Amino acid sequence: MTFEFVGRLLAAFACGVAIGLERQIRQRTAGLRTITLVACGACLFVSLGTLMGTGVTQIAAYVVSGVGFLGGGVIMREKGSIHGINTAATLWCAAAVGVLSGTGYYGPALAGTIAVLTANTVLREISRAINAAPVSTADLIRAYQLTVVCREEDEIHIRALLSNAIHSEPLSFQSLTSRDCSDHPPRVEVAATCRTHPSHQTRLEQIASRISMEKGVSSVSWSANEAEPVPE
Template sequence: MTLDFFLRLIAAFGCGIVIGLERQWRQRTAGLRTVTLVTSGACLFVTLGVLTGNGVAGVTQIAAYVVSGVGFLGGGVIMREKGTIQGINTAATLWCSAAVGVLCGAGHYGPALGGTLVVLLTNTLLRSVSHIINASPVSTADLVRSYVLTVICREEDEIHMRALLSNAMSSSPLSFQSLTSKDADEARERVEVQAVVALHPKDQPKLERLASRISMEKGVSSVGWEGLKTEPAVE
């Protein structure tokens, strides 16, 4: 039984090293030591169920606790920075590493090796595929970007300008978000009319043409637009 225990632990340790080397090479938050500890720890917990003679039910119950514990560990490597979420792939790798350790602890060496290969292929080959997809033209992406169109005009032209913008939005593939006005100077001779719209980045030239057309209107002193954040489109 002692020999079998060490075989399982060595298998988990070896699989952890293989997965961890790839993570360490890419300078991820959870590298060689973390992944190896996860696989080895998961193996030790499951082996405990085998050694205590609790049978399949005991091993399954311990494996469930391992999954929950690794979930908290994975949550610790997920970070939000400047509007983007980082570390999800690292957390998923830890989760899969725990599964490999559980398989080794249960004595299923073949599936454990298969799981290790799947994790490596996912983090290497599929990484290249995802980069190719991300490098594709933005016109193929399902995205929505917010834009702010600002028009400075005479106070007496405010109503005309708001109507012009409203009509332009209804005839173009622009999703109207808001339309506001405010005084552009202390003398209240100029008014700033601001429209917030959402559209696919590939339709940005239509917004540029709209801005050019408005700039030729009588009483307009300046027109400008600014792109804001880009988000996935709602399914």
């Protein structure tokens, strides 16, 4: 029984090291030691159930939920983007490999390790290749703001031009606001917001160029926010 227990623990350790090395090389939050400890810990808990003759599946369920909390600790949100989801998923998979090793399923544990390493290496390069594809093929949307500074008496005319131009496809008109400037003679800043695919940005540039030639317009500018995936 002792030799069998040691064999299962060594299998979990070896699988954890294999997965953890890849994470450590990439300098991730959860590296070699963390991944190996998760795999060994999962193996120990399941082995305890085997040694005591209790329900292994119940203990495995507790391991899954416990590792879920651990994975949540490596997920961080910064400047609108989320980091650490892949590392959290790797921790979860390492626990699964440890559970398989602890129950004596060495073949499935090895297969799981290979699957995790393949996902973090081969699929990583495929993901990069897809992300490098032209933006015209990506399912993205971006918010743009077009700002026009004009004479006070031309405000209504400029608002009408912006509204008519941006209401047309492929631009999705969002808002139109005005505010007084502290210039003399009196000036008004008219700002229009729209959303569209980044490939249609030239349409916005054409509108800006057209309005800049209007009499009474002193300046025209536009800005874009970070592109976001289109909601499902």
